Amino acid sequence: MTRASAAGTHAMRAQIELRERILSGELPGGMRLFEVALAEQLEISRTPIREAMSHLAEEGLLERVRGGGFRVRSFAFDDVMDAIELRGVMEGTAARLAAERGAEPAALAEMQRLLADLDKCFGAEPGEVDFEAYSEHNSRFHAALAALPGRRMIEREVARATQLPFASPSAFLPDNARLAAFRLSLNVAQEQHHALIEAIEARQGARAEAIAREHARAAQRNLRHIFSDDRALIPRVPGLGLVTQP
């Protein structure tokens, strides 16, 4: 070996490189990945390639093929809808448990701080939003929500449910900035953030769970809109490129 590359080990670099190629659609869903071919392309040996593919299978982007090897996992429209539904279910469970069992005061104070950060992203005029900042703080808010019950199993499994790129809470944010309708929908989303924390503080478990689920359904609406009316946006939303077109 000449030298370890920037991103630590060769396996890590391969993992990052392959992830990019999958998300960009360069390696389309259903395609089988051959170790030797990839090893030649990335100019490393088969061993770190296998390691990288194994990680990507854990991540949900690859699936193991009967008889050995991997193939790029393919997602139909329904799969994406279900993944978002499950994200809502898992975040809803975290919210409910935080309400039922009671969250740490310090953690709740942190949620209030994150809410305030999100509020600051909205300007005076309706439709005036700092998207970069909103997206950033939104991710933090959802991560903190998963940790709110103070249970590592919950936090871990919520993180897993938000792992696929199109199931992430910020999946439909950055690139839809242009559309006025999407901009206004952020006011609704932020209202839901406030109601969610209010419900948790009031120990209203069922309400908190329902709000979190409904919050995720906004992403389902965005997805449906993109696929039925605005397919030009598909390549602009991260991970949507690997959804098989009907």
Next chain:
Amino acid sequence: MTRASAAGTHAMRAQIELRERILSGELPGGMRLFEVALAEQLEISRTPIREAMSHLAEEGLLERVRGGGFRVRSFAFDDVMDAIELRGVMEGTAARLAAERGAEPAALAEMQRLLADLDKCFGAEPGEVDFEAYSEHNSRFHAALAALPGRRMIEREVARATQLPFASPSAFLPDNARLAAFRLSLNVAQEQHHALIEAIEARQGARAEAIAREHARAAQRNLRHIFSDDRALIPRVPGLGLVTQP
């Protein structure tokens, strides 16, 4: 290769062997696994060992350690409670979606058949149950429930939630046969099975979801009972050996 072992590849055999050692408690939670040591013990090279450990990490029994390598995942009592809660949440989601979206008539007929099979496990006297058969049919029932919405993403993720041995729908069945209280609780469980299918057929999504969740909470009660009153049973329930004692 000298001898192809019974279970296909060496990696598979190693995976099975390691899984057994973890579940039996021979490799306790938190213990780091070293490739060379295991390779010598199992008389194979490091390569299939790594492959096996990677699979077990996907399965949730191992976790990757910072700086490389694996360690046996350790589960506290709370983790097991949460895993069962999440199993209930996921099965509840499958039940709700089956009710809301409507399941295939053929699939519903199959559920009725599985219900009848379970009914047949109960004898005339109260407390007279064929445990072997009940356990078997119970697994089938829960697997079919996950498939009822007809969505592969749902089926896959429910399967994942039932994957840890103590989170499985049959985890507390076989070895608790001795205790009369457990035997009687099976009547309650079977009543819930019936109500669940009734709710799904009547398109009562919220009811179906609530029943499935409550159904899982019986396992939580069993777990609590075992840990507070009957710790002698701990080694007899699969996977409970790897729960760290408080």
Next chain:
DNA sequence: CGCCACGGGTTTGCATACAATTGTTCTTGC
């Protein structure tokens, strides 16, 4: 006409040697 056996090419499975990295312990200087 269909089925099975066989062959060759393709791909993964496995072992092994060596490199790189990490963690640890001992030393040395202050």
Next chain:
DNA sequence: GCAAGAACAATTGTATGCAAACCCGTGGCG
């Protein structure tokens, strides 16, 4: 006495060659 650093040991990371399994086409035979 303590901290910084250097040598060392332990462990994983990587490359590579060979073996085995698999896939697919082809030809022989029932």
